Amino acid sequence: xxxxxxxxxxxxSATHGAYxxxxxxxxxxxxxxxxxxxxxxxxxxxxxGASPVREALxxxxxxxxxxxxxxxxxxxxxxxxxxxxxILLLRCNLEETALRASIANADRAWEDRLVLRHHHMxxxxxxxxxxxxxxxxxFHMALLENAKLPLLLRYCSQxxxxxxxxxxxxxxxxxxxxxxxxxxxxxxxxxxxxHDADSATQHLLNHYRRTGEYLSSQMES
Amino acid sequence: xxxxxxxxxxxxSATHGAYxxxxxxxxxxxxxxxxxxxxxxxxxxxxxGASPVREALxxxxxxxxxxxxxxxxxxxxxxxxxxxxxILLLRCNLEETALRASIANADRAWEDRLVLRHHHMxxxxxxxxxxxxxxxxxFHMALLENAKLPLLLRYCSQxxxxxxxxxxxxxxxxxxxxxxxxxxxxxxxxxxxxHDADSATQHLLNHYRRTGEYLSSQMES
DNA sequence: ATGTCAAATAATATCGATATTTTTGGAGGG
DNA sequence: CCCTCCAAAAATATCGATATTATTTGACAT
Numbered sequence: 001x002x003x004x005x006x007x008x009x010x011x012x013s014a015t016h017g018a019y020x021x022x023x024x025x026x027x028x029x030x031x032x033x034x035x036x037x038x039x040x041x042x043x044x045x046x047x048x049g050a051s052p053v054r055e056a057l058x059x060x061x062x063x064x065x066x067x068x069x070x071x072x073x074x075x076x077x078x079x080x081x082x083x084x085x086x087i088l089l090l091r092c093n094l095e096e097t098a099l100r101a102s103i104a105n106a107d108r109a110w111e112d113r114l115v116l117r118h119h120h121m122x123x124x125x126x127x128x129x130x131x132x133x134x135x136x137x138x139f140h141m142a143l144l145e146n147a148k149l150p151l152l153l154r155y156c157s158q159x160x161x162x163x164x165x166x167x168x169x170x171x172x173x174x175x176x177x178x179x180x181x182x183x184x185x186x187x188x189x190x191x192x193x194x195h196d197a198d199s200a201t202q203h204l205l206n207h208y209r210r211t212g213e214y215l216s217s218q219m220e221s
Numbered sequence: 222x223x224x225x226x227x228x229x230x231x232x233x234s235a236t237h238g239a240y241x242x243x244x245x246x247x248x249x250x251x252x253x254x255x256x257x258x259x260x261x262x263x264x265x266x267x268x269x270g271a272s273p274v275r276e277a278l279x280x281x282x283x284x285x286x287x288x289x290x291x292x293x294x295x296x297x298x299x300x301x302x303x304x305x306x307x308i309l310l311l312r313c314n315l316e317e318t319a320l321r322a323s324i325a326n327a328d329r330a331w332e333d334r335l336v337l338r339h340h341h342m343x344x345x346x347x348x349x350x351x352x353x354x355x356x357x358x359x360f361h362m363a364l365l366e367n368a369k370l371p372l373l374l375r376y377c378s379q380x381x382x383x384x385x386x387x388x389x390x391x392x393x394x395x396x397x398x399x400x401x402x403x404x405x406x407x408x409x410x411x412x413x414x415x416h417d418a419d420s421a422t423q424h425l426l427n428h429y430r431r432t433g434e435y436l437s438s439q440m441e442s
Numbered sequence: 443a444t445g446t447c448a449a450a451t452a453a454t455a456t457c458g459a460t461a462t463t464t465t466t467g468g469a470g471g472g
Numbered sequence: 473c474c475c476t477c478c479a480a481a482a483a484t485a486t487c488g489a490t491a492t493t494a495t496t497t498g499a500c501a502t
Binding site: 234235236269270271272273276291292293294 | 485486487488492493494495
């Protein structure tokens with residue numbers, strides 16, 4: 001029925017495509033917190049069938065970006081200061097564990113990956129904001145990935161996304177860049193390359209807590 | 222089409238019903254790790270449509286009980302000693318955080334709930350194994366729920382389920398009862414009621430690590 | 443005998459349509 | 473004037489069917 005037009009050659013399954021697009025829309029606030037997510041409406045927005053949309057929403061439910069209400073459909077997850085503070089707390093806890101384990105397993109290949117990702121991130125900061133966001137997450141996940149704890153990494157990734165959502169909502173975009181975030185990243189990188197777990201975690205957590213305070217300060221509800 | 226026979230009056234939506242049943246089957250090992258989960262086959266087993274089955278599998282994916290492979294369908298998540306040890310590690314980390322926060326918020330109502338759940342669990346241990354399992358989880362979650370950190374509680378619940386799966390797989394059922402698990406629960410309860418966070422976490426983690434060692438010892442792959 | 447390619451088969455992913463449930467809107471009674 | 477109840481409308485949940493994609497089987501050439 002649909003002619004497979006691979007002109008863009010990006011996504012494989014319609015479900016996965018819908019998942020990615022919806023996730024982006026919720027993270028960036030294009031679909032605001034608490035908004036009712038009607039299948040028909042989304043079906044139009046993503047021009048795909050109802051089944052992929054439904055399945056994408058189901059998947060987003062487990063990422064805690066979408067809530068399911070009885071048999072009354074779905075809505076974008078609400079936000080609250082409480083929720084934000086819990087995310088911050090868990091992130092600090094889990095990322096410390098992951099980073100320490102990552103450094104404990106440190107080897108040359110990992111260090112190379114780190115340097116590479118950091119370089120990509122610096123390059124991307126000159127380009128578009130979405131590119132920087134992707135590279136930024138890639139760098140942070142690279143810091144943790146050497147722990148070789150897939151479940152932990154998954155949780156960290158989820159919490160990262162939940163956190164970034166608050167950044168978008170608070171600033172309508174990455175306006176937090178005013179702080180010298182590049183220096184903070186450099187400190188974390190250097191400490192990790194030195195295998196100095198204490199210093200690296202200290203810098204990492206300060207990095208998170210500082211953005212946390214900034215965002216927390218401009219939240220009302 | 223389907224006559225709504227609420228004779229059992231249990232489940233509301235077909236999707237949720239399928240989710241619960243599949244989850245149980247995977248946790249208990251009725252659907253063994255790594256097994257291909259074909260839609261048609263499950264559709265027959267649960268006698269429902271393909272859509273609810275698909276959606277249930279999607280949900281189980283995020284509970285890490287089911288894996289999705291490209292566009293080649295689903296399979297029950299594999300198991301490994303590595304995976305088990307990660308679950309144990311994360312559980313110890315997260316439950317310690319949750320229990321300490323729970324105790325910090327301690328109030329009379331919570332203590333009452335704890336005592337009640339503990340009582341229910343003791344009563345249920347005389348009845349059927351599934352009843353005990355439910356009560357056992359309810360008790361453990363009650364220990365943590367007063368932290369009032371919903372995300373954390375959710376992770377703990379997920380990890381609890383992943384862990385219980387290994388228990389079923391190792392013993393074909395709760396044969397681990399040989400150890401005096403009742404005494405361990407009593408110690409945890411008493412410490413929690415005393416608001417002694419250090420003692421409570423110590424007992425809780427020992428509780429987990431002891432079962433962990435037992436299970437780890439009889440795992441080959 | 444073996445490796446490769448192509449047709450047949452099976453299973454998934456997706457669509458369109460239907461039945462069920464929830465919500466809305468309005469009429470009648472208190 | 474407000475509350476309750478019933479009918480109409482909308483939206484969801486589910487089903488059956490189709491098209492797409494992966495897997496297997498068998499034939500042919502090497």
